[in-house]
Amino acid sequence: MNTTISELARQDGKTVTLQGWVYSKRSGGKVVFLQLRDGTGICQCIVEAKDGDIFESAKDLTQESSLRLTGVVRADERAPGGFEIAATALDVIQIADEYPISRKAHGIDFLMSNRHLWLRSRGPTIVLRIRHTIIKAIRDYFDADGFTLVDTPVLTPGAGEDAQTLFEVDYFGEPVYLTQTGQLYLECAAMALRKVYCFGPTFRAEKSKTRRHLTEFWMVEPEVAFAELDDIVDLAEGLICAIVEAVLARHEQDLLELGRDLAPLRRVQAPFDRITYTDAAETLRSAETRALLEEELERDRARLAEWEQTVADLERQHDEAKKAWQKDKLDVELQHLRQDVQELERDLESRPQHIELAQNFAWGKDLGGSDETIISKLHAKPVFVTDYPREAKAFYMKQSAESAGTVRNMDLLAPDGYGEIIGGSQREEQVDVLVRRIQEQGLDPADYDWYVDLRKYGTVPHGGFGLGVERTLSWICGLKHVRETIAFPRLMGRIYP
Numbered sequence: 001m002n003t004t005i006s007e008l009a010r011q012d013g014k015t016v017t018l019q020g021w022v023y024s025k026r027s028g029g030k031v032v033f034l035q036l037r038d039g040t041g042i043c044q045c046i047v048e049a050k051d052g053d054i055f056e057s058a059k060d061l062t063q064e065s066s067l068r069l070t071g072v073v074r075a076d077e078r079a080p081g082g083f084e085i086a087a088t089a090l091d092v093i094q095i096a097d098e099y100p101i102s103r104k105a106h107g108i109d110f111l112m113s114n115r116h117l118w119l120r121s122r123g124p125t126i127v128l129r130i131r132h133t134i135i136k137a138i139r140d141y142f143d144a145d146g147f148t149l150v151d152t153p154v155l156t157p158g159a160g161e162d163a164q165t166l167f168e169v170d171y172f173g174e175p176v177y178l179t180q181t182g183q184l185y186l187e188c189a190a191m192a193l194r195k196v197y198c199f200g201p202t203f204r205a206e207k208s209k210t211r212r213h214l215t216e217f218w219m220v221e222p223e224v225a226f227a228e229l230d231d232i233v234d235l236a237e238g239l240i241c242a243i244v245e246a247v248l249a250r251h252e253q254d255l256l257e258l259g260r261d262l263a264p265l266r267r268v269q270a271p272f273d274r275i276t277y278t279d280a281a282e283t284l285r286s287a288e289t290r291a292l293l294e295e296e297l298e299r300d301r302a303r304l305a306e307w308e309q310t311v312a313d314l315e316r317q318h319d320e321a322k323k324a325w326q327k328d329k330l331d332v333e334l335q336h337l338r339q340d341v342q343e344l345e346r347d348l349e350s351r352p353q354h355i356e357l358a359q360n361f362a363w364g365k366d367l368g369g370s371d372e373t374i375i376s377k378l379h380a381k382p383v384f385v386t387d388y389p390r391e392a393k394a395f396y397m398k399q400s401a402e403s404a405g406t407v408r409n410m411d412l413l414a415p416d417g418y419g420e421i422i423g424g425s426q427r428e429e430q431v432d433v434l435v436r437r438i439q440e441q442g443l444d445p446a447d448y449d450w451y452v453d454l455r456k457y458g459t460v461p462h463g464g465f466g467l468g469v470e471r472t473l474s475w476i477c478g479l480k481h482v483r484e485t486i487a488f489p490r491l492m493g494r495i496y497p
């Protein structure tokens with residue numbers, strides 16, 4: 001009977017057929033151990049010499065060769081996954097060419113250039129499954145709350161966010177742009193259906209090579225009529241809790257395998273802290289913050305020294321190791337550790353400068369990446385920062401009382417230094433104020449006639465936000481870079497494969 005590795009627990013003692021690929025192979029004199037992967041899991045399969053022909057074919061199998069394998073399922077505590085298969089028949093589909101990705105250490109550029117193959121490895125498959133869970137949790141959350149999904153266009157005539165980050169496309173001789181956000185269209189839909197959301201790819205020509213920036217990323221954006229900033233913040237808080245709960249319910253083991261500490265995720269429970277931008281600015285400038293950051297810097301310098309010592313120890317063990325497999329194993333460990341050392345070194349180098357930037361933070365500027373990192377490190381849970389200066393934010397955000405010079409917006413910063421994962425606001429619903437803001441920002445009001453119309457025909461308070469899937473996934477999985485959160489990342493300087 002055909003089955004999958006994920007179903008083996010129900011097949012104990014039975015004869016089954018698996019279809020898959022060779023993840024790895026180890027041969028003893030009279031036995032071949034195959035780690036078979038089939039897209040649902042990995043299972044150890046044993047082929048013994050007494051089985052004649054199939055033993056000979058098993059010996060020829062190379063990494064990633066495709067095959068059908070029949071055998072008896074037996075529970076074995078020692079086996080990864082708890083079950084193994086004693087093979088009785090083997091049908092080779094293809095003997096794979098020499099596979100470029102081995103168990104040995106590879107650099108990130110090499111892996112990225114081989115992303116089409118790297119996807120088959122354990123880490124990437126775990127991340128893609130968690131991504132799937134997150135997306136389903138998002139859809140379930142909005143569905144259960146009476147939202148209607150509205151798909152907004154990818155090709156747009158004007159800017160939705162920052163005009164500096166538009167990708168231009170030739171639209172029958174006319175320049176148009178890849179969408180940066182579905183928001184403006186979604187506001188129209190909210191006036192028709194009250195609670196709506198869109199979920200699609202968005203594009204930003206960001207010339208930023210950081211661990212937070214992709215040029216193509218997926219964003220979910222809810223928009224709600226008759227809502228003010230507090231309602232939007234509540235909605236976002238509920239969403240984040242629902243996402244983390246869904247991931248913890250299904251992926252504890254996966255997260256551990258990625259090396260993610262679960263305790264901070266378990267703390268993600270409502271209510272989150274809510275601070276204003278002005279509070280954040282004061283915090284950044286305070287002497288107390290400086291003291292905390294400098295203490296942390298000292299701790300991390302000590303940690304770096306320990307790691308460097310470990311690298312030296314492992315290098316010595318590597319030199320002394322006799323067997324090739326021992327050297328390979330140490331190579332992998334060293335590769336990871338050296339990468340960690342390098343990253344921490346770079347991080348430590350920039351931190352004194354980040355502390356200075358924070359100490360001299362001037363009210364009126366947007367929070368920079370390093371400022372967000374500092375604020376988020378000071379909170380054990382995600383934290384909402386609200387009411388930014390008007391000049392630092394987009395034209396559509398609702399102005400607070402004129403004297404405050406701020407807008408009714410919020411950013412949600414993820415903990416552990418991950419920074420912004422959600423940006424949103426209440427929208428300006430007054431015609432004259434909105435038109436003035438469009439002009440002040442150097443945009444052509446004629447391009448936004450349709451958008452301004454919403455404020456002429458039954459305007460209501462409303463608002464929404466956008467959550468970036470990749471940044472959220474990167475935080476939840478504890479990854480260092482968003483490039484590993486999507487199957488085929490688009491980054492400045494990377495469009496292959």
Ligand code: 4AD
Nearest residue numbers: 181183213214217221421422423424464465466468
């Ligand atoms: O803060 P942003 O630019 O907000 C908007 O686009 C609003 N129109 C959303 C709304 O109110 N409907 O982007 C929202 C989120 C960010 O918090 C971040 O998670 C993600 O989108 N994001 C990016 N993710 C990866 N790479 C980039 N270059 C990103 N830019 C934004």
Ligand code: MG
Nearest residue numbers: 411420422423
């Ligand atoms: Mg933002």
